[in-house]
Amino acid sequence: MSDHLSTQDNTERRSFLGVLSGLIAGGITAVLGINIGRFAVSPALSAAGVENWSDLGPVAEIPEGKPVKRNVVVSQEAGWGKFQAQRAVWVIRNGEKVTVFTAVCPHLGCTVNAKEDVFICACHDSKWDVAGNSQGGPTPRGLDSLEYKVEGDVLKVRYQDFKQGIPQKEVLS
Amino acid sequence: MTDKSKVDQLVDWVDERTGVKALMDEALNEPIRGGARWAYVFGSALLFLFVVQVVTGIVMTLYYVPTADHAHASVAYIQKAVPGGALLRGIHHYGSSAMVILAVAHLAQTFLYGAYKQKRELVWVIGVVMLLIVLGFGFTGYLLTWDQAAYFGTKVGTSIAGEIPGVGPIQQKIMLGGTELTTVTLSRFFTAHVFLLPLLLALLAGLHVSLFRKAGPAGPYHNRDDNKVDRFYPKQVFFDSVAMLVVFVTLVYLAMKMPAELGPVADPSSDYLARPPWYFMPLFQLLKWFPGPWSIVPTVVLPGVIFGALFLLPFLDRKAERNPFKRPIASLVLLLTLAGSIGLIFLARHQDRTNPEFAEKLKKQEEEMHAFFKAPFEPQVIGATTAMVGATGAGGSGAAPAAYMEHCADCHGANGQGEADLGPPLTGMSAKPRRTAEDLFKIMEDARAYDLKKPMPASFPDISEADKKAIVEWMLKLK
Numbered sequence: 001m002s003d004h005l006s007t008q009d010n011t012e013r014r015s016f017l018g019v020l021s022g023l024i025a026g027g028i029t030a031v032l033g034i035n036i037g038r039f040a041v042s043p044a045l046s047a048a049g050v051e052n053w054s055d056l057g058p059v060a061e062i063p064e065g066k067p068v069k070r071n072v073v074v075s076q077e078a079g080w081g082k083f084q085a086q087r088a089v090w091v092i093r094n095g096e097k098v099t100v101f102t103a104v105c106p107h108l109g110c111t112v113n114a115k116e117d118v119f120i121c122a123c124h125d126s127k128w129d130v131a132g133n134s135q136g137g138p139t140p141r142g143l144d145s146l147e148y149k150v151e152g153d154v155l156k157v158r159y160q161d162f163k164q165g166i167p168q169k170e171v172l173s
Numbered sequence: 174m175t176d177k178s179k180v181d182q183l184v185d186w187v188d189e190r191t192g193v194k195a196l197m198d199e200a201l202n203e204p205i206r207g208g209a210r211w212a213y214v215f216g217s218a219l220l221f222l223f224v225v226q227v228v229t230g231i232v233m234t235l236y237y238v239p240t241a242d243h244a245h246a247s248v249a250y251i252q253k254a255v256p257g258g259a260l261l262r263g264i265h266h267y268g269s270s271a272m273v274i275l276a277v278a279h280l281a282q283t284f285l286y287g288a289y290k291q292k293r294e295l296v297w298v299i300g301v302v303m304l305l306i307v308l309g310f311g312f313t314g315y316l317l318t319w320d321q322a323a324y325f326g327t328k329v330g331t332s333i334a335g336e337i338p339g340v341g342p343i344q345q346k347i348m349l350g351g352t353e354l355t356t357v358t359l360s361r362f363f364t365a366h367v368f369l370l371p372l373l374l375a376l377l378a379g380l381h382v383s384l385f386r387k388a389g390p391a392g393p394y395h396n397r398d399d400n401k402v403d404r405f406y407p408k409q410v411f412f413d414s415v416a417m418l419v420v421f422v423t424l425v426y427l428a429m430k431m432p433a434e435l436g437p438v439a440d441p442s443s444d445y446l447a448r449p450p451w452y453f454m455p456l457f458q459l460l461k462w463f464p465g466p467w468s469i470v471p472t473v474v475l476p477g478v479i480f481g482a483l484f485l486l487p488f489l490d491r492k493a494e495r496n497p498f499k500r501p502i503a504s505l506v507l508l509l510t511l512a513g514s515i516g517l518i519f520l521a522r523h524q525d526r527t528n529p530e531f532a533e534k535l536k537k538q539e540e541e542m543h544a545f546f547k548a549p550f551e552p553q554v555i556g557a558t559t560a561m562v563g564a565t566g567a568g569g570s571g572a573a574p575a576a577y578m579e580h581c582a583d584c585h586g587a588n589g590q591g592e593a594d595l596g597p598p599l600t601g602m603s604a605k606p607r608r609t610a611e612d613l614f615k616i617m618e619d620a621r622a623y624d625l626k627k628p629m630p631a632s633f634p635d636i637s638e639a640d641k642k643a644i645v646e647w648m649l650k651l652k
Contacts, residue, residue, distance in 0.1 A: 017407035018407045021410050024417065027418075031421075032225070036228070042257075043255055070587060071586065071587040079250055080249070081246065
């Protein structure tokens with residue numbers, strides 16, 4: 001009888017210490033795990049695109065009627081750094097009317113070039129007319145125009161990236 | 174109907190395929206002669222701490238960049254900006270000190286209990302190698318923040334390695350990856366710290382534990398509790414868990430109460446007063462007393478004697494006696510070495526505080542560190558090109574000529590900033606040799622004559638003379 005009791009005591013004691021050890025291990029894992037989760041995930045979720053208005057110089061210096069390639073500098077905040085990245089755009093001026101296209105091909109992201117009055121993407125032979133309308137090749141849509149404004153006499157463009165490979169223009173964020 | 178619950182059935186299913194029950198049995202039911210003891214917790218606590226260091230270390234590489242120009246910014250980002258970063262880095266920082274403390278405690282306990290005897294020589298020798306690796310972790314990890322303390326501390330450390338007669342100079346070069354402390358050094362230390370040393374320590378720890386398990390725990394040094402035997406589970410597991418909890422709570426407390434330090438970025442031209450981490454302080458203090466050629470006493474002779482003695486200990490001391498009170502000389506030597514080391518640490522600190530010259534400089538350095546530390550995180554600005562000024566026409570050379578855009582811009586960039594792998598930047602041309610207006614003009618006629626290689630075309634027959642002149646003019650204005 002007493003033997004039986006002491007075995008039971010012993011088993012209870014064993015499981016009690018086992019549970020305590022498990023709680024300690026669980027607690028430590030939880031504290032580390034929660035903080036590792038915050039550390040790894042939260043910067044990815046809170047990363048916000050910066051409003052990026054870039055200068056393209058005086059409107060008057062844009063030649064009339066002919067596509068001109070210009071580089072804009074976009075500022076990317078990524079983790080520990082603020083990166084100045086160059087992006088190419090095409091500017092076309094017709095009198096007062098200005099059109100700015102991103103030089104990123106809506107197909108797979110190569111850089112679009114201009115020949116005479118046509119835009120071409122040499123990677124997969126897509127073509128667009130000077131208004132950016134698709135003129136053949138695998139491109140799913142016309143060239144992506146960018147928002148612009150004129151401050152004083154300086155042309156400014158808001159550079160954005162768009163989703164590739166789909167028929168509609170959709171901002172990448 | 175069986176009484177077995179679904180859980181038990183699942184466990185049986187897994188066990189039949191893996192033998193997990195026998196494995197757990199082996200791990201948990203190891204007998205401990207003389208019963209579970211608090212004195213035995215150090216090994217488990219070290220293993221736990223190593224896992225914590227590996228986990229916190231791995232997550233920090235999410236943001237850490239091991240190059241001299243970005244390492245400091247990335248550490249500042251981890252410490253100041255990323256949620257949870259200060260805590261994880263703090264645990265890792267204080268964890269390194271805790272590793273040293275616990276390793277020494279583990280060694281001292283094993284030494285005093287005479288637990289290196291009776292076929293446990295290899296367990297002991299591997300343990301001593303692991304202590305050296307722990308110190309190697311401290312040395313290589315110290316540089317990674319690339320702040321003032323890291324840079325100058327490592328500079329002194331590698332110079333000490335270079336003073337060792339014979340192998341010193343070449344050893345120093347191999348450590349540094351050259352003659353100077355550069356980004357290459359940082360890469361080497363990073364590789365050692367996060368790949369080589371952890372792998373080595375993990376392998377040795379596995380060997381250490383399995384050989385220890387083979388020999389069995391030595392148990393107490395007396396025979397009083399000989400009839401008492403505990404299994405590893407649950408009592409010793411519980412003791413070990415409590416030890417881990419104490420270690421972990423201490424690390425979290427320190428990380429939150431006294432965040433891991435980070436000073437201003439390394440400035441090799443400054444007169445920073447280098448001080449090693451506390452566990453290298455005894456060596457630092459001894460160096461003051463052994464100037465010139467005598468410096469090999471603290472740098473080579475003394476560590477050599479201490480570690481040599483540790484390695485040889487189980488082979489020199491063949492007596493069966495384990496009671497530390499009946500091995501007074503051995504016990505005394507250990508205690509004096511430990512007390513001496515601790516004394517030297519305090520003496521070094523005391524001299525730093527009382528020497529007016531040092532005290533003032535160190536205080537200033539500490540203030541600079543705190544000022545940097547308190548300042549909010551500022552992202553490092555990368556690649557602000559002067560070429561962008563050209564793009565806006567403000568103060569630069571204005572927009573590129575049309576001929577340039579047509580023939581040159583694809584490789585050299587619309588603003589002459591260059592494109593990776595395609596064409597070098599054309600900025601600052603006016604300051605370069607063999608790049609006068611005349612030279613540039615000739616380059617467009619015959620690039621090979623100027624040793625310019627493909628993909629640069631040999632000549633540009635499509636560009637008119639006037640356009641070439643316009644391009645040259647524009648190019649020379651690029652800043």
